[in-house]
Amino acid sequence: MTDEETVLxxxxxxxTIGTRRGAxxxxxxxxxxxxxxxxxxxxxxxxSGKSMSVLAATGLAPRAARVTGDVRLLGTDLATxxxxxxxxxxxxxxxxxxxxxxxxxxxxxxxxxxxxxxSEVHLGLTxxxxxxxxxxxxxxxxxxxxxxxxxxxxxxxxxxxRQRAVIAMALVCEPDLLIADEPTTALDVTTQAQIVELVADxxxxxxxxxxxxxxxxxxxAGLADTVAVMYGGRIVEQGSVDAVFAEPAHPYTAxxxxxxxxxxxxxxxxxxxxxTPPSPLELPEGCAFWxxxxxxxxxxxxxxxxxxxxxxxxxxxxxxxxxxxxxEDR
Amino acid sequence: MTGxxxxxxxxxxxxxxxxxxxxPAGVVHAVDGVSLTVRxxxxxxxxxxxxSGKSTTGLALxxxxxxxxxxxxxxxxxxxxxxxxxxxxxxxxxxxxFQDPQASLDPRHTVGASIAEPLAVHRLAASGAARRDRxxxxxxxxxxxxxxxxxxxxxxxxxxxxxxxxxxxxxGEPDLIVLDEPIASLDLSVQAQIMNLLRGLQRELGLTYLxxxxxxxxxxxxxxxxxxxxxxxIVESGNPAQIWREPAHPYTAxxxxxxxxxxxxxxxxxxxxxxxxxVPSPIDPPTGCRFRTxxxxxxxxxxxxxxxxxEIGSGHQAACLFAGEAVRAMRAQPVNASSx
Numbered sequence: 001m002t003d004e005e006t007v008l009x010x011x012x013x014x015x016t017i018g019t020r021r022g023a024x025x026x027x028x029x030x031x032x033x034x035x036x037x038x039x040x041x042x043x044x045x046x047x048s049g050k051s052m053s054v055l056a057a058t059g060l061a062p063r064a065a066r067v068t069g070d071v072r073l074l075g076t077d078l079a080t081x082x083x084x085x086x087x088x089x090x091x092x093x094x095x096x097x098x099x100x101x102x103x104x105x106x107x108x109x110x111x112x113x114x115x116x117x118x119s120e121v122h123l124g125l126t127x128x129x130x131x132x133x134x135x136x137x138x139x140x141x142x143x144x145x146x147x148x149x150x151x152x153x154x155x156x157x158x159x160x161x162r163q164r165a166v167i168a169m170a171l172v173c174e175p176d177l178l179i180a181d182e183p184t185t186a187l188d189v190t191t192q193a194q195i196v197e198l199v200a201d202x203x204x205x206x207x208x209x210x211x212x213x214x215x216x217x218x219x220x221a222g223l224a225d226t227v228a229v230m231y232g233g234r235i236v237e238q239g240s241v242d243a244v245f246a247e248p249a250h251p252y253t254a255x256x257x258x259x260x261x262x263x264x265x266x267x268x269x270x271x272x273x274x275x276t277p278p279s280p281l282e283l284p285e286g287c288a289f290w291x292x293x294x295x296x297x298x299x300x301x302x303x304x305x306x307x308x309x310x311x312x313x314x315x316x317x318x319x320x321x322x323x324x325x326x327x328e329d330r
Numbered sequence: 331m332t333g334x335x336x337x338x339x340x341x342x343x344x345x346x347x348x349x350x351x352x353x354p355a356g357v358v359h360a361v362d363g364v365s366l367t368v369r370x371x372x373x374x375x376x377x378x379x380x381x382s383g384k385s386t387t388g389l390a391l392x393x394x395x396x397x398x399x400x401x402x403x404x405x406x407x408x409x410x411x412x413x414x415x416x417x418x419x420x421x422x423x424x425x426x427x428f429q430d431p432q433a434s435l436d437p438r439h440t441v442g443a444s445i446a447e448p449l450a451v452h453r454l455a456a457s458g459a460a461r462r463d464r465x466x467x468x469x470x471x472x473x474x475x476x477x478x479x480x481x482x483x484x485x486x487x488x489x490x491x492x493x494x495x496x497x498x499x500x501x502g503e504p505d506l507i508v509l510d511e512p513i514a515s516l517d518l519s520v521q522a523q524i525m526n527l528l529r530g531l532q533r534e535l536g537l538t539y540l541x542x543x544x545x546x547x548x549x550x551x552x553x554x555x556x557x558x559x560x561x562x563x564i565v566e567s568g569n570p571a572q573i574w575r576e577p578a579h580p581y582t583a584x585x586x587x588x589x590x591x592x593x594x595x596x597x598x599x600x601x602x603x604x605x606x607x608x609v610p611s612p613i614d615p616p617t618g619c620r621f622r623t624x625x626x627x628x629x630x631x632x633x634x635x636x637x638x639x640x641e642i643g644s645g646h647q648a649a650c651l652f653a654g655e656a657v658r659a660m661r662a663q664p665v666n667a668s669s670x
Contacts, residue, residue, distance in 0.1 A: 045517040045518060045519060046517055144607075158608040158609075159380075159608075160608050161608065188379035188380055188544065188609075189379065189544065189546070189585060189588045189589055190379065190584060190585060190588045190604075190605045191379075191608070192588065192590075193587075193588035193590075193602065193604050193605075194604055194605075196590075197604060215517070215518060216590065217518075217592040218589065218590025218591050218592045218597065219590045220592075221590060221591065221592045221593055221594040221596075221597040221598075222590050222594070222597035222598060224594075241594045242594050242595065245592060245593065245594050246594075255519070256518060256519060257592055259518055259519055259521070259522040260518070260522075260547060260592060261522075261525070261547045261548055261550065261551035262547070263546075263547055263550040263551070263570070263574045268529065269526055269529075270522040270525055270526055270551070271522065272519070272522040272523045272526060273519035273522075273523075274523075276487040276488070276489055276490075276517070276519075276520060277517060277519070292519075
């Protein structure tokens with residue numbers, strides 16, 4: 001499965017978190033991989049395991065989490081490395097952008113120092129060279145008057161500018177992989193459009209692999225090559241973005257796509273999914289979506305976990321009742 | 331009372347409302363000359379990005395912020411200078427549903443107690459039994475099981491908590507409900523449930539809403555009239571079809587084109603108008619047109635003249651010196667995306 005172009009791959013990844021109310025199966029056996037220059041989008045609602053699977057794969061899961069599975073970054077099995085080497089490898093090859101830029105920025109350091117620091121540590125630049133590199137990065141991410149802004153503190157920047165600074169920090173070592181966890185969710189829609197364009201443009205120029213975590217199907221439609229839809233800690237559907245959006249085979253994916261109001265269709269009632277996503281503390285035994293599913297096949301769905309099976313080349317779905325593609329759904 | 335300026339079917343009307351906040355850095359012009367009318371049985375959608383003043387406008391209708399200038403009229407009465415004592419009566423006429431039901435419900439109270447509180451405050455139930463009956467009825471209305479009255483907010487899901495927030499707002503049978511980002515913190519599958527619930531209740535009970543949101547598709551779906559705000563002003567208003575299909579203000583057009591659509595080939599190929607920079611500070615808004623510093627079609631006149639809302643079609647207004655024309659020019663020549 002791993003070829004030379006694969007930057008990060010995870011196989012049979014599980015994350016179990018001990019809580020006072022029992023063991024939460026946040027991620028329950030997930031496989032995916034992302035290649036250089038490619039964008040994989042992980043889509044799902046809260047508690048689906050989309051963020052946790054990526055944090056666990058990159059060694060950032062909380063201490064209370066038990067992680068199993070095979071994770072390879074640039075072909076290296078991360079489990080065989082010491083904690084220090086793993087950290088070094090992550091710092092050098094993986095950049096992170098999270099939802100709230102202030103969680104990534106230190107409020108008492110200038111943005112220039114923070115962007116430069118990684119290049120001192122991982123690329124061995126001098127303080128002076130790191131500062132020049134920071135200015136170059138700020139220009140790259142479209143921050144005007146970069147030579148002055150390099151000395152600004154995070155609170156002196158707007159929300160959109162801060163997220164650009166975080167992207168500069170994430171990309172300063174030219175990582176092979178960028179992890180973007182809901183990076184535009186806290187931003188206004190016009191700023192979101194700027195950030196999405198920026199990441200896509202930098203990816204084209206630098207050939208970075210991107211794992212983009214989002215609940216926003218519209219954002220994902222514009223930037224992903226492949227999509228994995230997660231529900232209850234598992235991937236329920238994955239494939240090329242075009243195939244999954246045009247011919248969703250899982251009832252959950254289809255319902256999610258239909259639940260958004262479409263201004264071009266004049267409907268009074270929106271399609272809804274009854275109930276709420278399941279808690280990782282009490283996942284159903286069989287198909288996790290069964291209690292909310294409109295298809296609701298039979299008692300088999302309740303008792304037996306459907307396997308992830310192909311419905312077309314490169315398009316897989318985890319349901320006993322895949323929707324037949326009609327080609328005229330959307 | 332200045333009764334004559336109130337349209338016959340108006341539940342609430344703001345006239346030239348300004349809300350300024352003094353801060354150490356200067357005066358924030360949060361709302362700066364907003365006039366709007368919410369008609370009985372209708373939904374007015376107020377859409378804008380952070381700092382546009384949309385939430386402050388909603389708070390002004392409940393007099394939860396002090397108007398600096400202008401008037402606030404509710405149910406035919408000018409409430410702009412009502413005393414704190416009289417305001418309690420206003421709060422029966424206008425209820426509010428907040429974005430985060432977790433934060434707006436008292437965690438120590440049961441769901442039943444939270445819903446019953448407005449009944450007690452406004453003396454709407456004669457006895458404890460009458461109150462319990464009314465709470466059960468309100469839970470039915472919002473689609474919650476009656477036994478949830480005994481639960482605490484932390485035992486409920488986000489969607490259930492928002493239903494409790496709606497039940498609480500309905501308790502006083504208000505003339506107007508201000509919905510401030512009521513779906514923004516909910517999961518996608520739950521957002522549709524809440525939007526359907528709100529529309530169903532409106533049909534059933536003849537409710538009037540001010541629906542405040544940053545989500546344009548949701549506003550379009552929910553509203554009879556839409557007002558787009560930018561930096562303390564309404565820049566365009568009209569019915570949803572006019573706003574969605576024939577935006578006349580460059581900001582509306584840019585906002586619409588920034589909303590991603592869940593159709594990969596279309597989303598990849600569509601012409602987008604990407605605005606440069608950020609919203610300017612409301613402490614020192616630009617002279618002339620407030621949008622001109624980010625407008626791809628700004629012309630010298632725009633720095634001189636502060637445009638007012640003018641009628642450009644039936645019930646369709648825009649505050650742009652080059653309304654319509656500017657949008658056509660933008661669409662013919664989209665701005666390069668990645669050069670801010």
